[in-house]
Amino acid sequence: MTESQYARSDQDSADVVILGAGPAGLVLGNLLLRNGIDCVVLERAGRDHVQNRARAGFLAAHTVRILERNGLDGGLRRRGREHGVCEFRTESGRFRLDYRLLGRGEPHTVYPQHELVADLLAQFVDAGGRIRFGTEAVAVTGADGPAPTVTVREGDGRPGRWRARYVAACDGRHGAGRRSLPPGAVHRHHRDHGVSWLGLLAEAPPSLDAVGYATHPRGFAGHMARSSEITRYYLQCEPGTRPEDWSEERVWDELDLRMRATEYGHLRRGGIVQRAVVDLESDVLEPLSHGSLFLVGDAAALISPSAAKGANLAVLEAEILARALTDALAHGDPEPLASYSDRCLVHIWRAQEFSHWMIRLLHDIPESGSASLFRERLRHARIASLRTSRTQQDWFAENYVGI
Numbered sequence: 001m002t003e004s005q006y007a008r009s010d011q012d013s014a015d016v017v018i019l020g021a022g023p024a025g026l027v028l029g030n031l032l033l034r035n036g037i038d039c040v041v042l043e044r045a046g047r048d049h050v051q052n053r054a055r056a057g058f059l060a061a062h063t064v065r066i067l068e069r070n071g072l073d074g075g076l077r078r079r080g081r082e083h084g085v086c087e088f089r090t091e092s093g094r095f096r097l098d099y100r101l102l103g104r105g106e107p108h109t110v111y112p113q114h115e116l117v118a119d120l121l122a123q124f125v126d127a128g129g130r131i132r133f134g135t136e137a138v139a140v141t142g143a144d145g146p147a148p149t150v151t152v153r154e155g156d157g158r159p160g161r162w163r164a165r166y167v168a169a170c171d172g173r174h175g176a177g178r179r180s181l182p183p184g185a186v187h188r189h190h191r192d193h194g195v196s197w198l199g200l201l202a203e204a205p206p207s208l209d210a211v212g213y214a215t216h217p218r219g220f221a222g223h224m225a226r227s228s229e230i231t232r233y234y235l236q237c238e239p240g241t242r243p244e245d246w247s248e249e250r251v252w253d254e255l256d257l258r259m260r261a262t263e264y265g266h267l268r269r270g271g272i273v274q275r276a277v278v279d280l281e282s283d284v285l286e287p288l289s290h291g292s293l294f295l296v297g298d299a300a301a302l303i304s305p306s307a308a309k310g311a312n313l314a315v316l317e318a319e320i321l322a323r324a325l326t327d328a329l330a331h332g333d334p335e336p337l338a339s340y341s342d343r344c345l346v347h348i349w350r351a352q353e354f355s356h357w358m359i360r361l362l363h364d365i366p367e368s369g370s371a372s373l374f375r376e377r378l379r380h381a382r383i384a385s386l387r388t389s390r391t392q393q394d395w396f397a398e399n400y401v402g403i
Contacts, residue, residue: 014040014130015329017150017164019137019177021050023113024297024314025170026120031070031322033129037329041129042152042162044136044171051121055113057226058083058308060403061106063315070319075119080111083225085210086400088383089260091217095387096210102390103397112226113311135160137176140167143293150176166292166325169299170318173283177299185290193280193304193356195363197222198246200233204270207231213362214259215383220362221258223267231268234278234305236363243275280304280359282352287341294321294340301348306358309351312403317344347403354399361386 016032018025021043032039043050059067059080067073084100084107100107125131134155142148150162169177197220205228212223219236226232235254237246246254252269261267283302288295297314320343324336359365361382365375385392 012161013163014038015165016040016168016325017042017148017162017166018168018170019140019150019175020169020171020297020299021045021117021121021131021133022170022172022297022314023116023120023311024318025168026117026124027066027070027072027315027318028168028170028296028322029129029131030072030120030124030127031319032325033124033127034070035322035326035330037326039130040162041124041131042135042137042150043131043133046133047121050133051114051118053114053117056305056308056311057110057112057232058224058312059109059111059116060309060312060401061104061108062403063312064109066315066319072120072123074123075115076109076111079115080109082107083110083211084108087208087210087212088386089212089214089264090383091215092380092383092387094260094264097386097393097396099393099397099400103394103400104402106397106401108308108401110225112230137171139176140169140180140293143167143180144182144291146292148292164292165329166294168294168296168321168325170296170314172298173302175299177293177295178285180293181285181290186285186287189282189284189286191282191356193282193359193363194239194365195220195280195359196237196239196241197278197280197305198235198237198241198243198251199274199276199278199305200235200251200272201226201274202231202233202270203229203273204231204268205229207265207267212259215362215364215379216258216260217364218254218258219364221255223255223259231270237277239279241277243277246275248272278305280306282355284345284348284352286345288317288344289337289341294337296321300344301352303348303351304355304359306362307351307355307400309355309403313344313348313351316347316403320344350399351403357382357399 016039018041136153138151152160206225214221222234224232327333
């Protein structure tokens with residue numbers, strides 16, 4: 001029995017079992033299916049939930065190229081909108097960066113993640129891909145051998161098992177993939193940045209034609225358009241805050257204050273349809289594999305939303321892994337799988353560095369005594385440099401869009 005035929009003798013089996021139907025899992029599934037690799041996607045939630053989970057919506061230029069060259073860009077071509085301007089509002093005034101004309105001259109494409117997921121899902125199913133909704137992966141066993149098994153819990157509570165040759169954990173930082181790693185198998189790098197955001201989705205038209213970043217003595221505020229009628233906002237809040245602690249009136253009043261509405265115009269208000277508190281953390285595992293178990297997306301590394309890198313890294317890693325699995329299963333070449341972790345970590349750490357820089361640019365992180373004042377002066381210097389230095393602006397643009 002060849003590797004590509006492995007485990008097909010069992011009904012609940014596949015050469016590659018993919019955990020999670022987010023961007024990473026669905027890009028991976030589509031690319032494997034196109035290359036003739038037997039795979040299945042196991043997803044805990046139902047289809048409606050998967051297609052309507054509101055997430056980030058800024059796709060990097062390289063992400064768009066990945067989707068284009070793999071024929072996964074149908075909806076993106078029709079409904080995606082290029083975006084290339086951000087506006088900073090600070091104690092010293094405001095300034096704008098047309099970053100699509102800086103650095104490598106690349107814009108973002110605004111395309112809500114749930115729409116991308118719906119596109120990827122429809123394409124996977126239409127091509128005959130197997131996906132099991134309402135199937136929760138509980139544990140991965142035997143990853144250090146040639147026949148890993150995924151233990152699952154069906155929607156009705158029944159247990160089950162899936163046999164595989166390889167398992168791709170695209171199920172997030174709390175998923176079965178990470179939980180199944182044996183002690184000492186990987187090293188975890190973790191940093192809590194001491195900053196929390198209240199993330200808000202408002203049924204309100206955008207108030208700026210740019211991504212808005214506002215620094216204020218009361219904390220950071222952010223504005224990111226999602227569509228002509230939906231806007232994402234962020235408000236820095238105290239760690240431990242509960243989303244329900246903030247009324248809608250308080251949310252809008254605080255956004256107006258921090259974004260300096262009296263100087264630059266009041267925000268367009270609307271109903272808050274989603275809210276959650278996000279603690280800004282960085283988390284990276286090394287290596288991104290253990291035996292036949294491979295980590296992708298948030299399962300591999302968690303990055304703060306300050307630089308919009310999470311989904312873009314996930315798509316990049318999925319393409320790298322798809323090629324490596326195809327080489328192993330279809331061509332008997334295991335070398336690309338062996339180098340998967342090193343290739344991805346180069347991009348992950350670069351994204352982490354820029355995210356860390358953005359956090360320090362946008363937030364006054366409290367410290368005691370003179371250290372706090374020193375860091376605040378450094379933050380003002382960073383903003384002044386970004387405002388006035390073309391070299392700094394080019395660096396910002398390259399890293400802001402790039403992965």
